[in-house]
Amino acid sequence: MKYTKFLILVLVTLLALGSVTAVLAQDQMGAVNLVIWSQDGDDNNVVLAEQFQVWADTVAPGSTLEIVQKETEVLRTDLLAAGLAGSGLPDMVLGPNDAIGVFVDAGILQPLDGLFDIAKYPYNIGAAQVGGETWGVPTNAGNHLMLMYNKSLVETAPDTWEDLIATAKGITEANPEIQGFAYNLNEPFWFLPFVHGFGGSTYDAEGNMVLDSQSWVDAYAFVQNLKFTEEVVPQECDYACANDLFKEGSVAMIINGDWAIGEYLNTEQSPALGEENLGLAPWPALPNGERPMPFTAGKFVSVPNTVEGAQLDGVVSFVTWLTTDASAVEAYALGTSRLPAIAEVTVDAESNPILAASAAALQTGIGMPADPTLRCMWDSVRPNLEGVMSNSVTPEDAAAEAQIAAEDCLSAL
Amino acid sequence: MEFSGLSGEAILNTLGLIIPLLIALVVVVLAFQFGFYQLLAKAFKTKHALPYTLLAPAAVALLIFMIYPLVFNVLLAFSDLKRNTFPCYSPVLRRPADLDCSVLYSPEYAANNFLSVFFRIRNGEISRDSEGNVQLGRLLRTPDSTFPVLLGRTAVWTAVNVIFHFVLGMALALIMNQKIRFKGLYRALIVVPWAIPGVIVALTWRQEFHAQYGFVNALISAFGGQPISWLDDPTAAFIAVIFVNIWLGVPFYMVMILGGLQSINPEYYEAAQMDGASAVQRFRGITIPLLRPILIPAVTLDVIWTFNKADLIFIMTGGGPQESTNILVTALYNAAFGPAATSEFGFAAAFSIIIFIILFFFAVIWITTSGGLKEVYDR
Numbered sequence: 001m002k003y004t005k006f007l008i009l010v011l012v013t014l015l016a017l018g019s020v021t022a023v024l025a026q027d028q029m030g031a032v033n034l035v036i037w038s039q040d041g042d043d044n045n046v047v048l049a050e051q052f053q054v055w056a057d058t059v060a061p062g063s064t065l066e067i068v069q070k071e072t073e074v075l076r077t078d079l080l081a082a083g084l085a086g087s088g089l090p091d092m093v094l095g096p097n098d099a100i101g102v103f104v105d106a107g108i109l110q111p112l113d114g115l116f117d118i119a120k121y122p123y124n125i126g127a128a129q130v131g132g133e134t135w136g137v138p139t140n141a142g143n144h145l146m147l148m149y150n151k152s153l154v155e156t157a158p159d160t161w162e163d164l165i166a167t168a169k170g171i172t173e174a175n176p177e178i179q180g181f182a183y184n185l186n187e188p189f190w191f192l193p194f195v196h197g198f199g200g201s202t203y204d205a206e207g208n209m210v211l212d213s214q215s216w217v218d219a220y221a222f223v224q225n226l227k228f229t230e231e232v233v234p235q236e237c238d239y240a241c242a243n244d245l246f247k248e249g250s251v252a253m254i255i256n257g258d259w260a261i262g263e264y265l266n267t268e269q270s271p272a273l274g275e276e277n278l279g280l281a282p283w284p285a286l287p288n289g290e291r292p293m294p295f296t297a298g299k300f301v302s303v304p305n306t307v308e309g310a311q312l313d314g315v316v317s318f319v320t321w322l323t324t325d326a327s328a329v330e331a332y333a334l335g336t337s338r339l340p341a342i343a344e345v346t347v348d349a350e351s352n353p354i355l356a357a358s359a360a361a362l363q364t365g366i367g368m369p370a371d372p373t374l375r376c377m378w379d380s381v382r383p384n385l386e387g388v389m390s391n392s393v394t395p396e397d398a399a400a401e402a403q404i405a406a407e408d409c410l411s412a413l
Numbered sequence: 414m415e416f417s418g419l420s421g422e423a424i425l426n427t428l429g430l431i432i433p434l435l436i437a438l439v440v441v442v443l444a445f446q447f448g449f450y451q452l453l454a455k456a457f458k459t460k461h462a463l464p465y466t467l468l469a470p471a472a473v474a475l476l477i478f479m480i481y482p483l484v485f486n487v488l489l490a491f492s493d494l495k496r497n498t499f500p501c502y503s504p505v506l507r508r509p510a511d512l513d514c515s516v517l518y519s520p521e522y523a524a525n526n527f528l529s530v531f532f533r534i535r536n537g538e539i540s541r542d543s544e545g546n547v548q549l550g551r552l553l554r555t556p557d558s559t560f561p562v563l564l565g566r567t568a569v570w571t572a573v574n575v576i577f578h579f580v581l582g583m584a585l586a587l588i589m590n591q592k593i594r595f596k597g598l599y600r601a602l603i604v605v606p607w608a609i610p611g612v613i614v615a616l617t618w619r620q621e622f623h624a625q626y627g628f629v630n631a632l633i634s635a636f637g638g639q640p641i642s643w644l645d646d647p648t649a650a651f652i653a654v655i656f657v658n659i660w661l662g663v664p665f666y667m668v669m670i671l672g673g674l675q676s677i678n679p680e681y682y683e684a685a686q687m688d689g690a691s692a693v694q695r696f697r698g699i700t701i702p703l704l705r706p707i708l709i710p711a712v713t714l715d716v717i718w719t720f721n722k723a724d725l726i727f728i729m730t731g732g733g734p735q736e737s738t739n740i741l742v743t744a745l746y747n748a749a750f751g752p753a754a755t756s757e758f759g760f761a762a763a764f765s766i767i768i769f770i771i772l773f774f775f776a777v778i779w780i781t782t783s784g785g786l787k788e789v790y791d792r
Contacts, residue, residue: 076754080499083499083505083506084499084502084503085503086503086504086506087505089505105496106499106500106506106756107503107506107508107509108499108506186733234624235640236624236644236645305507306505372496372754375754378752378753379751379753383554383555383736384555384735386734386735387734387735390642390646401555401556405554408533409554409753409755411535412495412760413497
């Protein structure tokens, strides 16, 4: 009897220990060595690496993450090349949504509907859906263009383009060394919001690409007018020009995307800005009363078709945690000055007015489709926009030519 | 965590991978040569076993790095390889149910690819306008991006560059060949453009040609001229890229010609001078003929390099504005890797073969008619 009690005690203890071990085993997984190709900047990749370490310590001790930073177009060409070669594909791809359609078309990605709880990403999951399937999960929402201004030069953000033109001219008149307003003049991504503001779009109701409507003509005419009639933008200005001049305080207002906010808040990188001087606002309203509507999407993690087994389990576990765990989202999205893509994490306007302003600007945008044909639009609009901005092509001809060029491009797909 | 980047650790890691690979390569080559020599000398009892053995690694390398890519390129021209047919050509890619992969290579694909370089092809047929005229194909997006237009622009780009390279290089070499003070310093300064990486040159000049903030317009304004929109105006942009490529190419000629000039025996000039030959006569009668073995290969190489020079144009103008600075090779790059991401590799392979044929015929005709390799053949 004495021994029986002792045996029962030992058994109960063993059972209890077994249960604890089983629970731990369920939560933990074997170490995985993952590779991610990231289009994000180095600063953001440092945060990503830190978050991976947090996940690895908790879920898969000993795991490693190799982050390979690639510029947008390099990432696209390299991934297509690796896919065609059938080797060298990473375990994850992190980038904006506009290449997802291309990768889906080329058969490189695998659908994620069965792997992730898609309902957890209510804001922008549509930007990663092609053919009714989901090909990426968002790490943040945004990638939207907005008005950014230097508060030491502009007291309040202009609410209309009329105000903006007057403000910009006033600043340059007062100080000829300072450009009132600048943006990436010949880049279609900066031009599309005007088209949307004038009521246009890239596709009609039947899904046909339509680049030759009155809205497109109006948008071309408007930007041409900004340069040649109002003369409020520099003669030539690309991304680097607007970005660099803004950071050093030589431009009062620019149009740029949320990806630049982190850089502008850092006074070492942007001596004229920082939290004190950086102001964000939605695009000013056009003469028709509508605001230009920037494309919105965010950054997405996609998974190549070749990832399977333990690697895939590791990817799903890490990405699920990174994109849905509140502390991870706060650290990775908010920590990199981006907006969260899940409803559980919100931006507090009082403690984070810059991100709150970015969120307000995001509301004025429209979702950017991941349609692979969208690239034909960008490619066809660019030379015609350049013609308009050098005053050698009329808005009407630019719209008509872009349509022909787009049809040519689509026929090659 | 690992980051790709040029850190000391990354360099050491890379060296750690490369050095064993190089050692292994040397061992394999030596083993191959030893085996090959034994085969030739012992089994076939060849008299020339040693020279064949010494040439063998170069022949194998030529086969792998030159012949195989050429053959593969021809094979690609017979394919329909483009973005949405990738899954047909790669076993690891996801193949949609409606993608027909029954024929991977065919003469029909080749015909379509080659004809698309010149004509607008729709549903396998050459497209015609409402008046029944054949429509030329666009190699880029603008109406001016047809093959004849791009070939003409490439010819202008190549000719202007090569002529200026030659004339300025010759002039500078003749000056540097004189007894002048600080010759070494001048020579070093002139060679600087050649020593700077092309990417840095292109990026620097891109800034210098900026309409508002660039040095070029500041200079023009200082002399009372009107600023020019160098990178916004099609003609000005083309002039700008030509100017930079001339600036880049002159040192090559100067160095080549100077080397040639210094190898000419001065006694020829002294004898001609005693016979009363003028400077022009000495130049035409002595300098040019004796420089010919250097000049012909230099011009041939320069034509091929300039014809294929895509990097400078890409970085300075991206082919713009309005695709006006594109030449044939930039259009070719665009078809394979351009922003539309159509990845038309079959078409691009056919296009590259046409460019190869143009350059091949140029080289053959030029070298034959100029007698540039006469001395080599005469030996």
